[in-house]
Amino acid sequence: MFAQLIQDPAKINYVENPAKPPEIDAWGQLPKLASTFDHVDGLFYFTYIVCIFFFVVILGALLFSVVKYRRKTWDQPAASNVTHNTPLEVVWTIVPLIIVMIMFAWGFKGCMDMTVVPEAASRNTYKATAKQWNWTFTYPNHATPSFNEVWIEVNKPVQFLCESTDVLHAFFIPVMRVKRDIVPGRFQSVWFHPIEIGEFHLFCAEYCGDDHSRMYAKVHVVSAEEFATAPWDKWDDTTPALAAKSGESLYKNLCQTCHSVNGTPAVGPTWKGLFTKQGDTFVGRQREVIEGGAKKTITVDEAYITESVRKPDQKKVAESPYDKNNMTAFPDLDERRIKGLIEYMKSLAAAQ
Numbered sequence: 001m002f003a004q005l006i007q008d009p010a011k012i013n014y015v016e017n018p019a020k021p022p023e024i025d026a027w028g029q030l031p032k033l034a035s036t037f038d039h040v041d042g043l044f045y046f047t048y049i050v051c052i053f054f055f056v057v058i059l060g061a062l063l064f065s066v067v068k069y070r071r072k073t074w075d076q077p078a079a080s081n082v083t084h085n086t087p088l089e090v091v092w093t094i095v096p097l098i099i100v101m102i103m104f105a106w107g108f109k110g111c112m113d114m115t116v117v118p119e120a121a122s123r124n125t126y127k128a129t130a131k132q133w134n135w136t137f138t139y140p141n142h143a144t145p146s147f148n149e150v151w152i153e154v155n156k157p158v159q160f161l162c163e164s165t166d167v168l169h170a171f172f173i174p175v176m177r178v179k180r181d182i183v184p185g186r187f188q189s190v191w192f193h194p195i196e197i198g199e200f201h202l203f204c205a206e207y208c209g210d211d212h213s214r215m216y217a218k219v220h221v222v223s224a225e226e227f228a229t230a231p232w233d234k235w236d237d238t239t240p241a242l243a244a245k246s247g248e249s250l251y252k253n254l255c256q257t258c259h260s261v262n263g264t265p266a267v268g269p270t271w272k273g274l275f276t277k278q279g280d281t282f283v284g285r286q287r288e289v290i291e292g293g294a295k296k297t298i299t300v301d302e303a304y305i306t307e308s309v310r311k312p313d314q315k316k317v318a319e320s321p322y323d324k325n326n327m328t329a330f331p332d333l334d335e336r337r338i339k340g341l342i343e344y345m346k347s348l349a350a351a352q
């Protein structure tokens, strides 16, 4: 019934994050693909119906009174001087109180279910680090993290310990019916039990700055066999072209929110022109930077890029507004990934 009012998911541009949008139901609700937290939908529909009911009753009474008791001539005196009605007032205090207490008890039970993590989920604990504006996931018993994409095993309860390195964010996977604010300086845990294989969205659900709306990640729920192959730990750099391709997908996940590759200004400087191709060699551009308060000119090379990724504040680009904008540091990116990003930057020059 309400589905038509909701934007058709097929028409939304999912190019950057092509997780297939699951079908929504007649209420505009996504399917629930976790065996946990049944109360979420119950409470949602209950609140929804209560709201619609009171909207109709109150607005109906209001419209009825406006028409029925309107002043018919300009000098018509007030016919009644009722100041109160005790039984009526008691009813409209007690009834909403009861309804609100039901919502409270229901919500409190749900809150306890979500925050008390069962043993099975705590044995499968991931870490989700939120920062402006991306997600880093680290896996149980696996050294390589993944960025803006996370793989979890189907039919296995999972816990995410969430932390933020800067401002407030929120961990929200609609199809799993979990949402939790992430408060800087503390770990917030969420858990759930996924029951269907697929690709789903994870959103940041707390306004966290300019690119908040682009701070989403892809959740891959995969079979145990596929999970065992550690799909996030594939990094193809057998040839420079493949390394550039791997670098490009990492760029889309991690850097695109702040860097364009076509010259468009963004939070950070464009990568267009970082390298130019002269014959068969790539030459880095000249760049004026501020290091320790002093301006100097350097040539862009692998060392400068590596440092820009790991310690972006070391040398700030001396050009407004980039000298004032801050870049998130990525200390977890290993050599191979940084090499891939550099290959990608060089491939931009080759394409010109």
Ligand SMILES: [Cu+2]
Pocket: 168, 169, 170, 204, 205, 206, 207, 208, 209, 212, 213, 215
């Ligand atoms: Cu956000």
